[in-house]
Amino acid sequence: MKVNLGQKLDCNYGNLDWECVTIGESSAQVYQNDKFILKIQAKTERPSLFDEKSKMEWLKGKVLVADVIDYDTDETFEYLIMSRLIGKDAAQTKWKTNPELLVNQFGRALRELHDKVDISNCLFDMRLAEKLKEATYRLETRTVTEVNQGDNNLLAELMGNTPEEDLVFTHGDYCLPNIIIDEKQCHVVGFIDLGRAGIADRYYDLALGLGSIRYNLGEGYSQIFLNAYGLSSNVDENKIDFYQKLEELL
Numbered sequence: 001m002k003v004n005l006g007q008k009l010d011c012n013y014g015n016l017d018w019e020c021v022t023i024g025e026s027s028a029q030v031y032q033n034d035k036f037i038l039k040i041q042a043k044t045e046r047p048s049l050f051d052e053k054s055k056m057e058w059l060k061g062k063v064l065v066a067d068v069i070d071y072d073t074d075e076t077f078e079y080l081i082m083s084r085l086i087g088k089d090a091a092q093t094k095w096k097t098n099p100e101l102l103v104n105q106f107g108r109a110l111r112e113l114h115d116k117v118d119i120s121n122c123l124f125d126m127r128l129a130e131k132l133k134e135a136t137y138r139l140e141t142r143t144v145t146e147v148n149q150g151d152n153n154l155l156a157e158l159m160g161n162t163p164e165e166d167l168v169f170t171h172g173d174y175c176l177p178n179i180i181i182d183e184k185q186c187h188v189v190g191f192i193d194l195g196r197a198g199i200a201d202r203y204y205d206l207a208l209g210l211g212s213i214r215y216n217l218g219e220g221y222s223q224i225f226l227n228a229y230g231l232s233s234n235v236d237e238n239k240i241d242f243y244q245k246l247e248e249l250l
Helices: 007-013 049-059 099-116 128-140 149-159 202-217 222-229 237-247
Strands: 019-021 029-032 036-042 068-073 077-083 167-170 179-181 188-191 198-201
Touching: 007 068, 007 077, 036 049, 049 068, 049 077, 099 167, 099 179, 099 188, 099 202, 099 222, 128 149, 128 198, 128 237, 149 237, 167 202, 198 202, 202 222, 202 237
Parallel strands: none
Antiparallel strands: 019 029, 029 036, 036 077, 068 077, 167 198, 179 188
């Protein structure tokens, strides 16, 4: 497939054979070949591909992420080329036939991310105040036909009941499609789609992870995920509910 990469990147990568990736809910156009993943996104979209590039570069050597190969822009689009991690995303892997094992790995990988990344020198602020600003922006910039009074009411409710944050480095979009699994042995080989990553409450990732498990695998696996993460008891259900509601606005 011929893909227009812009003048600079076309010189280096335009002759490669790209396959369109249609799974996922990203606002970017995504393509792949044996070696690379390519994202093309309008410069007006949030978060930007530059944000994702910066976070991947900062995380390199700390946790398992792809290599940034190249980045470019033109008047309209951003272009990001990354190395392709070998495996399948956890929503498509053959290990879905063994959901207990898959969910266990999903929980362990999240705990490793939260434990291994030191936030003392991290500049990527994704705390609740930033998330609420983003939710407000998204509601204010909707077209008239998209306005939903229920969403405005929900935002007001959330702003009036903000929880105390337990800060770690979060993935920011922790769901099964954003985790790459080795197809020979069920273990995580990397994290992808890191544009929303940064310092935030660990429960944000936990809430999104639980929602993704229910959506992709059904009921009955939540406690396996929490046990693997290290939360066999004292789970803050109110926080999980709060962040799942907030995610509806982002």
